[in-house]
């Protein structure tokens with residue numbers, strides 16, 4: 001295989017691959033031979049390696065109306081696409097989500113590679129596939145003699161072995177992500193006394209044409225994957241209620257909850273560290289949201305019946321009307337994703353941790369309250385199997401139907417009835433559809449909505 005032309009499939013450790021493959025075939029009720037199960041799993045890995053063909057942006061409905069947002073966005077995207085010589089994409093309001101703008105992307109576009117190559121780290125390469133330009137700090141390898149204005153082919157370093165400053169052709173596995181124009185000479189990139197910042201390669205011929213929105217209209221829009229937007233709507237927080245977001249950073253869902261609450265009520269956002277909390281605060285400030293009460297705290301230790309419900313954590317039982325648990329997960333649904341080095345032990349460790357958090361969530365919920373549990377993975381241990389466990393462990397919980405329900409129903413799982421599966425929402429990154437749409441070409445995501453019966 002030509003190294004620079006490797007397929008976009010997600011690469012996993014071998015034992016993780018076979019573990020997930022077996023689970024995926026079981027939950028899709030397909031056998032490796034009869035129903036071409038291996039092809040289905042390969043297709044899933046292929047889709048995970050490619051970016052979704054739609055960009056979704058949530059906007060601040062408290063301050064801006066749809067037409068103003070679309071007009072401002074169109075102007076910015078026009079400017080950006082003209083600079084890069086690309087044709088304007090379709091920009092529209094999502095037909096169901098009144099706070100979501102959809103941009104139709106284009107790709108993969110056939111590009112002729114050039115001789116001069118720039119190597120970027122994998123994270124940067126994945127961002128380029130979703131529309132970003134290359135920031136100068138992300139440049140690892142760059143041939144000698146490169147000057148500002150040169151056209152280069154950009155590759156993501158899949159092996160993670162490229163050293164910063166490499167001049168030779170990189171011999172490790174690399175993935176082509178498009179062509180662009182270098183903004184600085186090699187000397188300026190590596191030898192400047194003051195480290196440079198800003199765009200290092202303007203992606204004029206990206207493999208996937210998508211808007212580069214970093215720093216654009218930050219007071220108005222927030223780029224967010226569609227299932228994450230749906231997730232906050234499912235919690236359906238009401239103005240005046242007391243809401244807990246247990247694992248809130250960087251705060252994409254928290255700010256959405258605040259908007260849905262019309263900035264009225266009590267919204268408590270918790271995450272582990274001060275640095276993480278600062279990210280929520282920055283985003284809230286950009287959107288002029290003042291109601292979010294942030295706390296750096298370990299949510300697994302958040303119940304204490306001796307404390308009062310007015311101050312910060314810990315809180316007594318039955319403090320909150322609604323709780324969102326969008327906690328740590330294996331994140332295997334993220335797209336695009338090219339290399340995941342997670343070990344099998346670490347993959348298996350998530351469900352125990354999630355159960356600890358689920359237990360706290362149930363305790364903190366008032367009778368009659370609503371709990372939404374979500375993950376961005378397709379791993380059943382963290383999804384449907386957690387629902388089966390929760391229903392068995394907490395007799396006071398029952399599943400609630402979800403509105404809107406734009407994804408698929410829950411996967412087949414021992415212990416779940418068909419009726420219960422209908423109430424779950426699963427965004428399957430391996431979906432096979434004759435027509436990819438903004439609702440099915442998404443990251444992998446799972447949502448369960450519970451009610452705590454009185």
Ligand SMILES: C[S@@+](CC[C@H](N)C(=O)[O-])C[C@H]1O[C@@H](n2cnc3c(N)ncnc32)[C@H](O)[C@@H]1O
Nearest residue numbers: 247248249250251252253271272298299326327
């Ligand atoms: C999937 S991310 C949350 C994303 C967030 N809900 C959003 O929409 O922007 C999971 C978060 O859980 C946090 N986390 C993990 N363990 C935690 C704990 N014990 N207490 C509080 N937060 C925790 C992580 O720091 C991470 O920020």
